[in-house]
Amino acid sequence: MSTPTDALQRLRRVHEDAVLSALRSAGALSRAQLTERTGLSRTTLFAIVSDLMERGAVIETEAAPAEPRGRGRPATLVSLNPAAGLLLGLDLGRGRVRLAVANAAHQVVATASAGLPEGTGPLEQAEAAVRLVREVAAERGVGLGALEAVGLGLVGVVDEHVPAVTLTGPGAATGRTTPASPASGEPGPGAARVPARYLPLVLRVAEEFGVRVAVDNNARLAALAEATWGVARPVRDMVYVRWSVGVGGGFLSGGRLLRGAHGAGGELGHVSLDPAGPPCHCGGRGCLEGRIGGQRLLDACAARGVPLANLDALVTAAQDRVPAVCAVVAEAAADLGRVLAGTVTQLDPALVVVGGELAALGSLVLDPIRDAISGQALPRSPRQIEVTQADLGVNASAMGAIALLLHEEPSIPAHLRPAIP
């Protein structure tokens, strides 16, 4: 429910956006120039600027002395704070943690990764992530003092919107958590909502860096990254699938990521192709992931006389056109295509993006998917649905965690969001 306070906060954010976007496009400006450019009243403008200064988003500088001033007082200019605005994206996947760091201009300035032993628990994942961040910061001279926020990509059902727990920035630093009131609406500044099972992990990261933390499923984040920096930039309606050891996905509709009512939106890998099939770790049977996931592909190759050590070896063998491996991949791609055809029928995207290790196989993977979509997804409707390989590679989810902060986190200062062209 919207209250007068919510409305005032929204209005304030609109005013902040106007000020920050003027500074972003024009550089340093005096308060008088800002008043003129934003159309805000002098009183409002002064209040917004001092609040932004308090939060470290903007700084004051003196105008060059060459600039003539009628009454002898040097003009004070306001500009974006160049030392603010580092964003950290962490992807805590199966067996590996990856990170990406973006500066205030939204350029990714560092990426890195570290392996995790099998069966690593959430807290150990958090510790490994913290170690990696500290190492990268020391090696590449990244000043973590300018860190604004952390985006976290996690495996499985992640629902940012179910108010399981709210962490506040300073509260998180002391380990204090408060249950969110369902009536409280939007999280306030410095708040992130996470399901309880991820709480220790998120708390650890928030405590370490003392900034707000936003979380989402890492396949959805990869979709968001492709829409922000990758192949899906021109479209607003997109189906993304990540085909790797597991099978995950993310859907964009009208430019927004679909999370669903329970945080399970995009779970393509758990669409059942056979209700009587083998049990899946999700509790279902005959899931797509069980038929085409990395381990299943390796088993199928071994059964056809081509034992392979891992997914990378499988991709190499397929690139070398080993017939049995190509057959296994093509059959699996046809299964994936069947599921995607259903998704495409229901969502009507402009683009289907295939990421993950298997996407490197190009037409061997993409053609069976194209065939399935053109044959099964409203074949008589004249629609142009492109099926293409993802752009961003292994860092997509870590970059997507940054994109999450840029797009979705309401408390992020507007100067950190991408400019709207």
Ligand SMILES: [Zn+2]
């Ligand atoms: Zn399943």
